[in-house]
Amino acid sequence: MAGSRRATLRNALARFAAGAPTRVFVLEGIDAPDALDVLQLRPDITFVDTPRSATVLLVAGRLPEAMHEPARRAHDAMAEPRATIWWTLAPDDGAMLPFPDATVVPAQPNGSPAAIVTLARMLARTQAELLCAARPSEPALLADVDPAPWRGVGPYGQGGAGMTGGVPYGRPLAGRAPDRDGLELDQLPVRVGPFFAPFPAGLVLDITLQGDVVQEAIVPGNAFVASGGDGSPVRVTGDAFHAALSEPVRIADLERARARHHLRWLARMLRVHGLDALGHRTLALAASLADSLPRGALGDVGALRRLLERTRGLGWATAGVGVIDPRLVTGRGLGPVARAAGLSEDARIDDAAYDQLGFAPVVQEGAGERTRHAVGDARARWRQRLGEAMQSLELAARAGDRRTGGEGRPIEGVRGRSSDVTRDSPSAMLLALLPDLLLGQEWGDAVTTIVSLDIDVREAGRAPGAAPLSPPPAPQPSGGMDGMAGMAGMAAKGDHTEHDHATGQM
Amino acid sequence: MLALGGALTVFLAGTGAWLILRWVGDALSPPGTTAPERVPYTGGYAPASHAWSRFHARYYAMALLFLAFDMEMVFMYPWAVVFVAEGMKALVEMLMFIAILVLGILYAWRERALAWS
Amino acid sequence: MSAPAGVLRVLSLAVLGVGAALLGGVYAVAVLDRVVGRAIARVPLRLIDAAVTPAREAGLLLLQRRTVTERPDAVVWALAPALLGSLAAAALVAIPLSPALALPDIRSGIVYFGAAMAMVMVAVYVHGWSANSVFPLIGAYRFVAQALSYEMPLALVLIAAALPAESLSVSDIVRSQTGAWNVVRQPLGLPLYLIAGLGLAFWGPLDFPDAADLAGGTRAELSGAPLLLWRAARSAVLVAVAAMGAAAFLGGWLGPWLPGAVWMVLKTIALLVVLLTAGHLVARVRLERFVVVAWTVLIPLALVDIFVSGLLALRGAGR
Secondary structure (H helix, E strand, O other): HHHHHHHHHHHHHHHHOOOOOOEEEEEEEEEEOOOOHHHHHHOEHHHHHOOOHOOOEEOOOOHHHHHHHHHHHHHHHHOOOEEEEEEEEEOHHHHHHOOOEEEEOOOOOOOOHHHHHHHHEEEEEHHHHHOOOOOOOOOOOOOOOOOOOOEEEEEOEEEOOOOOOOOOHOOOOEEEEEOOOOOOEEEEEEEEOOOOOOOOOOOOEEEEOOOOOEEEEEEEEEEOOOOOOOOOOOOOOOOHHHHOOOOOEEEHHHHHHHHHHHHHHHHHHHOOOOOOHHHHHHHHHHHHHHOOOOOOOHHHHHHHHHHHHOOHHHHHHHHHOOOOOHHOOOOOOOHHHHOOOOOOOOHHHOHHHHOOOOOOOOOOOOOOOOOOOOOOOOOHHHHHHHHHHHHHHHHHHHHOOOOOOOOOOEOOOOEEEEEOOOOOOOOHHHHHHHHHOOOOOEEEHHHHHHOOOOOOOOHOOOOOOEEEEOOOOOOOOOOOOOHHHHHHHHHHHHHHHHHHOOOOOO | HHHHHEEEHHHHHHHHHHHHHHHHHHHOOOOOOOOHHOOOOEEEEEEEOOOOOOOOOOOOHHHHHHHHHHHHHHHHHHHHHHHHHOOHHHHHHHHHHHOOOOOHHHHHHHOOOOOOO | OOHHHHHHHHHHHHHHHHHHHHHHHHHHHHHHHHHHHHHHHHOOOHHHHHHHHHHHHHHHHOOOOOOOOOOOOOHHHHHHHHHHHHHHHHHHHHOOOOOOOOOOOOOHHHHHHHHHHHHHHHHHHHHHHHOOOHHHHHHHHHHHHHHHHHOOOOOOOHHEEEEOOOOOOHHHHOOOOOOHHHHHHHOHHHHHHHHHHHHOOOOOOHOOOOOOOOHHHHHOOOOOOHHHHHHHHHHHHHHHHHHHHHHHOOOOOOOOOOOHHHHHHHHHHHHHHHHHHHHHOOOOOOOHHHHHHHHHHHHHHHHHHHHHHHHHHHHHHHO
């Protein structure tokens, strides 16, 4: 009797709660549909930043082999009840998805609004069915193997019955290393994976943290590059910039796409800094630019810029963070990053069609000029992109039917110069800069730097020195238990103690 | 006395209420997790070590400064009550006290105890 | 004997009253946050949606399973949201709704409030530490740095508010504003208090422990009922901050025409709207910058505030 009454109460609560916005965690893969941000704008969907509290896992695009294991882990991290939905342009390629129970939703290449509404309703229905137990929750995908083999014997012969051999509960404790303050404190090595919400999709970093300061950041490879593949970058198909390499494209469309991209980037930047409402507003502006140029777009973006500059918050959060020496980015075609450092590099300068429109590149203050602010920091980069977005909207309004491209010349993409000749994409070059840039930065500043660089890991390909994603480093049993591990432990971690961390970074 | 007793009761009742709601959540959805569901989430890979470690709290110098100011607070609370009755003398005395402590802040600032990255 | 019965009546009224205030306050924060957010995002919003969605989200979280990590400190992890919530409730005990509806007056109300708010540091730190995961741990340690920095300005401006009242009790502070509200007499007080209050409730620009760049920080490993309780506790602290601000700077229950309790509620809601708007408009600042600014700008300004209000109080008392 009490059981059935409890069941009715639970069902009533479930029906009431099913009307809440669907909690979705997104895994972005190759060819993630562009309309993802339209989905994010819907009031009946909340994109959460950790799979723990999500109900539905939305896989957007295809996942390469190297990302299958992290994807399974993200799936298992979700709290029950949970379900997976796969939203892709190529639904027959089942090898590109590690989830056997996922519901497949084919995406339209041009993202019609009706299709988005259907997807949103399906997400909501999935959540409702899960809560009301009309649909079973998906079981865990990874094997239920406890990482703590009790009664284990350690690698140095210590331990045995009842001991864990220096590896308590299956994981070692953090090892020690000298800190630049002269203390010997612990370093936490962590591989921040491809599905970490603040990072760009697919970025993997092996970070060694001491306190909350990044001591070392390594890019262990590119998850989107298949092992055995040739490492060529994944090109985004259907992009106006890609089309402009081979045939003439309307300048209005090109500039509109550029403005849209910069606004989407700005929305990400705002979200990472805690401004969800302003990020939503920016994303709505970007979504309105998808097919045509609305009349008031320039005014709206201008109002947004005035608001951001008046409230100053984003300026405080980014001033002096992630400063890039202009000499590192000269002549490499790094687009907005270079222009934010004061270099006037833009492939559109040489274009006759842009010349007719009176184009002059937007550039922030450079190294030689008198300015209160640091040169080439994250603040310069967001102001640069916002300025470029406004300039693009203005050009798009005036361009009429003029066309550019298709002559074999490099064109200015959203991240830098791109051309037909396969060369290092801007993202690959920026990824190569990351380890030096992040050294010695506090975590929040490190994330600001990474987001401000606008890296697309999909187009990075096999950056020089990078490879397909290597497996994570095997955890060393901690040498901190000196009495037991002794010399052997120190030898195993010798590389830590030999590094000179006191390099005086401030 | 009754006031503080009421405060203690409210505190304990609040703790109880929060714990009861947690128990309700457990009753509605009992936690029974498998091992891979328990792994701390860092974006897709299992962590290499436990997070518990000797975390370098770089603001330890600022914490010492805070202790000094906390002791100043202890003196300022009763001073605030009797201040108007005591008059200008009390103001000047407290000003001298504060000036000495502000020198402490200045020292800490110059020694870069407040900036640590 | 009527004395124990009287005591019991007072205690139960305290529990019920604070409980109702906290529940209403937490729900109001959820609704107002949504309204303010949608207004800033320039998105239309139906009021009925705004009013009911927090309840639906609460139901959803109650039905979700809670996460267990590999080797947490389970007892402490369970108690931390409860500690944060009950600290907010305890802080509300010191704040009177109106002369008729107040609980027995705590004579050292401001000290008591400061003590309750100092324990918030313990609750948040322990919450991040106990999960045994990297990002909550970083959030916890960041919060300690932030907490040590906002404590001083918070306590100092409240002392400045206490000077004209010659008493540490919040009711006396409200009564001392019969002539002019403290926001007028001590113009530095309310802005400083609001900044320190944002730090105390780790909201908006000072949201370091639960930051978006830590993928949620101390709540990154939470799901289900513990997540709901943590968010509710955080909102409860914000309500306590707003209520104390209304009492100490905006004159509490003083005001014409309407009953005192209604004024108090209106002023609290006004401060909540201000705090929530700041949360939506100002980005999360850098922690180092905040610490430096707190120690070198906010504390000297708070001391100036004390000095000036002390002089005014002496002049008012004719000495």
